[in-house]
Amino acid sequence: DGMNVLFIVVDDLRPVLGCYGDKLVKSPNIDQLASQSIVFNNAYAQQAVCAPSRVSFLTGRRPDTTRLYDFYSYWRVHAGNYSTMPQYFKENGYVTLSVGKVFHPGVSSNYSDDYPYSWSIPPFHPSTEKYENDKTCKGKDGKLYANLVCPVDVTEMPGGTLPDIQSTEEAIRLLNVMKTNKQKFFLAVGYHKPHIPLRYPQEFLKLYPLENITLAPDPWVPEKLPSVAYNPWTDIRQRDDVEALNVSFPYGPLPDDFQRQIRQSYYAAVSYLDMQVGLLLNALDDVGLSNSTIVVFTADHGWSLGEHGEWAKYSNFDVATRVPLMFYVPGMTTSSVSQGERVFPYLNPFSHVLGLVPQGRSEKVVELVSLFSTLAELAGLQVPPVCPETSFHVALCTEGASIVRYFNASEEKVEEEKDGYDDTYRCFNEEPVAFSQYPRPADTPQWNSDKPKLKDIRIMGYSMRTIDYRYTVWVQFNPNNFSANFEDVHAGELYMVETDPNQDYNIYNNTSHG
Numbered sequence: 001d002g003m004n005v006l007f008i009v010v011d012d013l014r015p016v017l018g019c020y021g022d023k024l025v026k027s028p029n030i031d032q033l034a035s036q037s038i039v040f041n042n043a044y045a046q047q048a049v050c051a052p053s054r055v056s057f058l059t060g061r062r063p064d065t066t067r068l069y070d071f072y073s074y075w076r077v078h079a080g081n082y083s084t085m086p087q088y089f090k091e092n093g094y095v096t097l098s099v100g101k102v103f104h105p106g107v108s109s110n111y112s113d114d115y116p117y118s119w120s121i122p123p124f125h126p127s128t129e130k131y132e133n134d135k136t137c138k139g140k141d142g143k144l145y146a147n148l149v150c151p152v153d154v155t156e157m158p159g160g161t162l163p164d165i166q167s168t169e170e171a172i173r174l175l176n177v178m179k180t181n182k183q184k185f186f187l188a189v190g191y192h193k194p195h196i197p198l199r200y201p202q203e204f205l206k207l208y209p210l211e212n213i214t215l216a217p218d219p220w221v222p223e224k225l226p227s228v229a230y231n232p233w234t235d236i237r238q239r240d241d242v243e244a245l246n247v248s249f250p251y252g253p254l255p256d257d258f259q260r261q262i263r264q265s266y267y268a269a270v271s272y273l274d275m276q277v278g279l280l281l282n283a284l285d286d287v288g289l290s291n292s293t294i295v296v297f298t299a300d301h302g303w304s305l306g307e308h309g310e311w312a313k314y315s316n317f318d319v320a321t322r323v324p325l326m327f328y329v330p331g332m333t334t335s336s337v338s339q340g341e342r343v344f345p346y347l348n349p350f351s352h353v354l355g356l357v358p359q360g361r362s363e364k365v366v367e368l369v370s371l372f373s374t375l376a377e378l379a380g381l382q383v384p385p386v387c388p389e390t391s392f393h394v395a396l397c398t399e400g401a402s403i404v405r406y407f408n409a410s411e412e413k414v415e416e417e418k419d420g421y422d423d424t425y426r427c428f429n430e431e432p433v434a435f436s437q438y439p440r441p442a443d444t445p446q447w448n449s450d451k452p453k454l455k456d457i458r459i460m461g462y463s464m465r466t467i468d469y470r471y472t473v474w475v476q477f478n479p480n481n482f483s484a485n486f487e488d489v490h491a492g493e494l495y496m497v498e499t500d501p502n503q504d505y506n507i508y509n510n511t512s513h514g
Contacts, residue, residue, distance in 0.1 A: 003330070003379055004178070004293040005089065006284065007188040008277060011050065011101060011195035012313060014302030015324040016270055019358050026207050026271045028347035029278030031356045033297060034326050036334045036343060038407050039358035042365045043325035044434035044465055045301040048313040049451065051104035053300040053368065058084045058103065058118075060372030060384065060398030062435065065391060067482055069439045069460075070453050074110045076117075080392040083384075085372040086118040088396070089186040092381050097174050098123035100167035101190035126166035131158045133197065135240075148239035149265045151202035162199070164191050168276045172283040179287040191276060194269035194303070196236060196312070204268035207349065213260045213267075216306035217502055221251050224506040226491030228459055228474045231304075231314035232445040236262075250445035251309060259306050266305055271349045281344035290344060291337035294378055295328040298368065307502060314438065314450040316463035316472050316493075317503055321436045323368065326358070329378055332407065333359050362406045365432045365467055369400030377402045434465045439477065443490055454479050459490055470495045470503060 017027045019034035020041070046056045047063045051071045056063055059082040063069055067079040075082055086096040096119050103109035103118070105125070113123040136157060137150035154162060171189045178185045193200055221230065232250035236242050247254055254262070277297070284290050304310040304319045313320045330337050337343055377383045387397035440459045441452040448456060457479045463472035476488035492508035499505075 002184060004184055004289060005094075005186045005375060005379060006280075006293050006295045007102075007186065007375070008191070008280070008295070008297045009054075009102060009188065010191045010273060010297075010299040010324075011193070012301065012303045013194055013270065013273070013299035013324060014305075014319060015322060016267065017324055019326075019356065020324060024208070024212065025267055026349045026352075027274040028349055028352040028356075029274045029281060029344070030297065030324075032344060032347060033277070033281060033295060033328060034358040035356035036359050037295070037297075037326040037328040038333050038360040038362060040325040040362050040364065040366050040403075040406075042363055042434070042465075042467065043298070043323050043368065044318075044321045044365070044436055045299075045323055045368050046436055047438060048301040048315060048320035048436065049438075050101075050300055051106075051108040054102070054104050055108060057300075057368040057371045057400075058086070058114075060085065060369060060400055061387065061391070062369055062399050063437055064482065064484075065387070065399060068108060069437075069457060070451065071104065071106060071108050072453060074107055076110070081395050083396045084114060084118045085375060086186055086188060087114075088372070088376065088381070088384065089379070090118065090120060093184060094186045095120045095178065095183045096186045097121065097188065099171045099174065099187070099189045100124070100126065100163070101192055102188040124167070124170045126163035126170075128157070128159045128161055128166060129163045129192075132163065132192070132199070134158075136199065137197070137241075139241075145240040146197070147241040148197055148236050149241055149261050150197045150199040151205050151265065151268065152199055154201045162201070164193055164273065164276050167191065168279050171280055175283050175287050175289065179289060189280065191273055193273050194266050197239060198262070198265035198269050200265070200269045200272040204271045204349075205264065207271055208264045208267050210260055210264055213264045215256060215259055215263075218504045219253065219259065219306045219309060221309035222504045222506060224509075225308065226474065226493065226506070227444045228440050228442075228491050229315065229461065229472070229493060230308075230445050231310055231312065231320075231450050232447075233304075233311040233314075234447055234450050236311050249447075250449075253309055254306075254311075262311070263305050266303070274349055278344075278346045278349075282346035285342045285344050288339060291330050291339060291341070293330070294375070296326070296371070296375065298325045298371070299323040300368075308504070312450065316436055316438050316461050316470075318465070318470065321434075321463070321465070325366065325368070327374075327378070327407070329407075332378075360407070363467065364403070364406045365434045365465060366403050366406070367400055367434045369398070370403050371400070373398045373400055373402040374404055377404045431466055436463045436465070437461060438463075440474070460484050463493075468497055470497070
């Protein structure tokens with residue numbers, strides 16, 4: 001009880017990490033965290049785009065309850081005055097702090113990252129964030145471009161730094177302040193990479209020689225993929241280097257060599273991120289708080305790297321919805337740590353190849369909407385009640401049940417719990433399901449298919465992922481009253497995980513699975 005919380009959320013990070021079995025990536029610091037944590041192998045976001053996903057997991061409500069499917073509304077005005085996870089910690093005596101991208105900035109968090117509701121002091125944003133989309137990438141001709149693939153010399157960047165480096169420095173400063181003031185804290189740190197542009201210190205490229213980089217296992221658009229399900233990756237088409245390739249809209253494949261370069265730079269950006277996480281966790285050791293701080297590491301959604309002929313997020317596939325999720329809880333996921341013992345010594349990604357395995361691993365299917373109740377339970381706070389079916393009027397409740405009950409349950413033990421009920425009378429042995437959804441403006445790919453504004457949404461793809469399958473129906477949606485009509489199904493998808501792990505063979509129309 002009374003532990004601090006360090007909540008690390010990464011933009012657009014799919015689980016390409018050593019601790020998730022990726023053989024190519026160098027992620028020694030995140031792997032070291034995993035080696036002391038419970039790692040969830042099947043964790044999913046509720047919508048594969050930044051603002052809706054973040055508002056969902058920070059309020060503990062699904063997108064149909066926050067009514068945010070785009071970037072253009074603030075839930076407290078537009079849906080209901082919902083308490084957030086940091087707000088709840090703040091009301092329970094914690095100093096709550098936000099560094100980097102935690103809430104999505106802009107109208108969806110009231111242009112203030114929901115300050116002062118959620119945070120004790122105004123959130124910190126790196127001063128160099130504003131150069132993120134400027135022409136800072138050197139082309140072969142020596143000129144500067146706004147490219148997708150953008151390894152840089154940090155000393156030549158505006159301010160001589162990059163946003164995530166600044167966020168790490170500020171988070172470390174705040175850890176020292178909290179230590180000095182002996183204040184109980186909830187510190188959220190939001191890292192921006194590997195979000196596009198893939199702009200990172202160029203030395204990370206040498207970890208990934210291009211000849212070691214393969215294409216996606218399924219770089220083609222699947223034959224039976226409904227056109228409504230496809231996301232045409234409009235955002236990357238607008239970068240200078242992609243635009244110059246002049247690929248046809250919406251399906252035109254990127255040239256193979258450029259696909260490899262994107263994948264190479266995504267991996268390099270992940271190793272750059274790993275270094276930041278390593279420095280941050282090392283600082284937690286330095287201030288002597290590793291034995292009294294819960295550490296959560298996750299992402300807002302994944303990112304396609306050429307699978308199904310798709311790039312970016314904006315879909316219901318696992319590559320877009322699946323996220324890393326791990327919890328380090330001193331004394332629970334590891335034996336208790338003695339004061340001053342180092343748990344997270346910094347590991348240099350250029351020299352450490354560790355091959356550390358997670359302390360515990362759960363195959364249970366879980367959702368980010370469960371973060372609020374899970375963290376409340378881990379910190380010894382009262383777990384917010386389960387929301388009634390309609391909860392627009394309820395300030396404090398959650399639509400995601402706590403997943404703490406999965407922490408010690410090794411897969412065998414679960415069998416004995418067949419008759420167990422939790423306090424909401426839901427059977428434990430109900431098969432866990434993760435729900436995601438994605439809006440579309442039309443049945444075929446349009447320029448606004450990836451990010452339709454609310455008024456333009458005509459179809460909602462509701463998707464459920466169990467351990468065995470992913471099932472999606474694309475149904476008629478009315479944005480004026482937020483209603484989905486499941487009688488009007490525009491298309492469907494069904495993928496069996498065991499025989500089709502990459503979700504390439506849609507068997508929705510096979511009568512054998514009626």
